[in-house]
Amino acid sequence: xxxxxxxxxxxxxxxxxxxxxxxxxxxxxxxxxxxxxxxxxxxxxxxxxxxxxxxxxxxxxxxxxxxxxxxxxxxxxxxxxxxxxxxxxxxxxxxxxxxxxxxxxxxxxxxxxxxxxxxxxxxxxxxxxxxxxxxxxxxxxxxxxxxxxxxxxxxxxxxxxxxxxxxxxxxxxxxxxx
Numbered sequence: 084x085x086x087x088x089x090x091x092x093x094x095x096x097x098x099x100x101x102x103x104x105x106x107x108x109x110x111x112x113x114x115x116x117x118x119x120x121x122x123x124x125x126x127x128x129x130x131x132x133x134x135x136x137x138x139x140x141x142x143x144x145x146x147x148x149x150x151x152x153x154x155x156x157x158x159x160x161x162x163x164x165x166x167x168x169x170x171x172x173x174x175x176x177x178x179x180x181x182x183x184x185x186x187x188x189x190x191x192x193x194x195x196x197x198x199x200x201x202x203x204x205x206x207x208x209x210x211x212x213x214x215x216x217x218x219x220x221x222x223x224x225x226x227x228x229x230x231x232x233x234x235x236x237x238x239x240x241x242x243x244x245x246x247x248x249x250x251x252x253x254x255x256x257x258x259x260x261x
Contacts, residue, residue: 124213
């Protein structure tokens, strides 16, 4: 088990870096991309990364974008804030997490905080990055979305593999039928 001081240092530094990068890049997008004609795309590295400005009132791929205001407030701000708070409490109190798990959970929390800052400040999330090759593209996203998405994918794979290994160990250690 890692000391509380080291655990908090890893958690807070990871979260700080992600939230600061997210907010600085969103400010830059609002300053430099928002004034451009809607739909303007600025390719970087060919078409691997494209900068294009979008104000996303919804969540992933604009889901929830058309919710009535009262329901939107609950679904897009209150529920995510409660989830992020719960995940942060879990992250801080659970010092048995591996370094990787701590960083991944910290990234998910920080990404959620970054997007909540936008929702509370503007009523929408600033999105400005699109990844892909040719016609195969992501939705338009932001820096906060990357650790959320990658973290969830990583945790699903990690815990699936961990569970399979545990079951395999249990099977191999089970007494043989007599």
